[in-house]
Amino acid sequence: MEALSTRKRFVDAKISAAVLLAFIQAAAWLGLLWLNGTQVHNAGWVLGLALTAAGITSSGAALSAALLRDRERAQFVYSLGLLAAVAVSTLAGFSPLQTIARLAIGDPYTNGWSVAGFAAVLVALWLLLQRLSRRLAI
Numbered sequence: 001m002e003a004l005s006t007r008k009r010f011v012d013a014k015i016s017a018a019v020l021l022a023f024i025q026a027a028a029w030l031g032l033l034w035l036n037g038t039q040v041h042n043a044g045w046v047l048g049l050a051l052t053a054a055g056i057t058s059s060g061a062a063l064s065a066a067l068l069r070d071r072e073r074a075q076f077v078y079s080l081g082l083l084a085a086v087a088v089s090t091l092a093g094f095s096p097l098q099t100i101a102r103l104a105i106g107d108p109y110t111n112g113w114s115v116a117g118f119a120a121v122l123v124a125l126w127l128l129l130q131r132l133s134r135r136l137a138i
Contacts, residue, residue: 008133011128015058022054023047041106045115049103052118055097057082059125 026047033040040046064078065071089095096118102110 008130011062011129011133015055015062018058019051019054022050026050040104042103043110045099045112046101049096049100049115049118052115052122053100055122056096056118056125059122059129060085061134062129063125066129 005111025082030040030043060081061074064074064081068074068077086095086111094114094117099110099118100112103114
């Protein structure tokens with residue numbers, strides 16, 4: 001049982017590291033835009049969505065590893081899944097990148113509810129990952 005707890009902590013730490021790096025990069029981006037004199041609206045929501053998007057991609061990678069167990073197949077399936085998700089979400093008009101851009105320019109139709117939708121996806125992926133964590137091999 002302790003090995004399972006260690007695996008969960010290991011996976012959670014790897015996902016947390018990716019999310020922290022995304023936060024630092026997004027904050028640096030906002031800071032550089034501010035220094036350049038570019039006005040950015042909704043900076044908090046932009047940072048929140050950057051964190052959420054990083055969590056979604058990291059959780060997706062961990063899920064593919066948990067489900068397939070073979071590194072090459074897991075990377076291939078994750079890459080194809082990520083490309084498909086980006087294409088579909090962009091064509092449908094609800095991609096994280098479009099949402100971040102709309103938040104940053106102050107679009108009145110894009111707000112915290114848009115971020116909440118992506119956060120719901122992250123929570124669902126994280127819960128699924130927690131259920132499948134005993135399949136993860138370190």
